[in-house]
Amino acid sequence: GAVVSQHPSWVICKSGTSVKIECRSLDFQATTMFWYRQFPKQSLMLMATSNEGSKATYEQGVEKDKFLINHASLTLSTLTVTSAHPEDSSFYICSAEGQGAEQYFGPGTRLTVT
């Protein structure tokens, strides 16, 4: 149980284009999902908290107009990186919150912007 999927697992896009990443909880419902960014050999940095049916809460320094989050159902949250630039290249990981407030992570999406 508590499986979280993420799609795509990797994506290469050109500078200026937008990329959408999906995070799904496969066998449980998640009112809350989280989006993290992880740089090589570094820890997980929380970008935003995604709540089903309401606006996401962004961490300080994260541009909400650049990283659009939509949590339209209890099993799906999406992160759209708009007008991507090379500095947005990173590993993006989502997590979904279980009943006991544990977080279960997706496999991550490696974004490369050329």
Added chain:
Amino acid sequence: GENVEQHPSTLSVQEGDSAVIKCTYSDSASNYFPWYKQELGKRPQLIIDIRSNVGEKKDQRIAVTLNKTAKHFSLHITETQPEDSAVYFCAARFNNAGNMLTFGGGTRLMVKP
């Protein structure tokens, strides 16, 4: 703001030895402390967690201890095996931050056969 410090950043042990990773947190009202294991290129996996109403929890070779007074918690791995090699992250949930987790900087554990 909320802060979680993790030490050491790297740890090398011989197979069969024990490994201990320590974390300290800043908010005394924190109530949930999970530990994650992340292998190279893979997702973080929850391996054990502890809530503030207990001082110790054990699951086979893995144990976590919590000292609320000192605001620190530790991960103990006994009889280490090469497959334990990974990066381990501690985290804490701060009461005034919803259900967000703040992560430590990670510990790269290497178990030499």
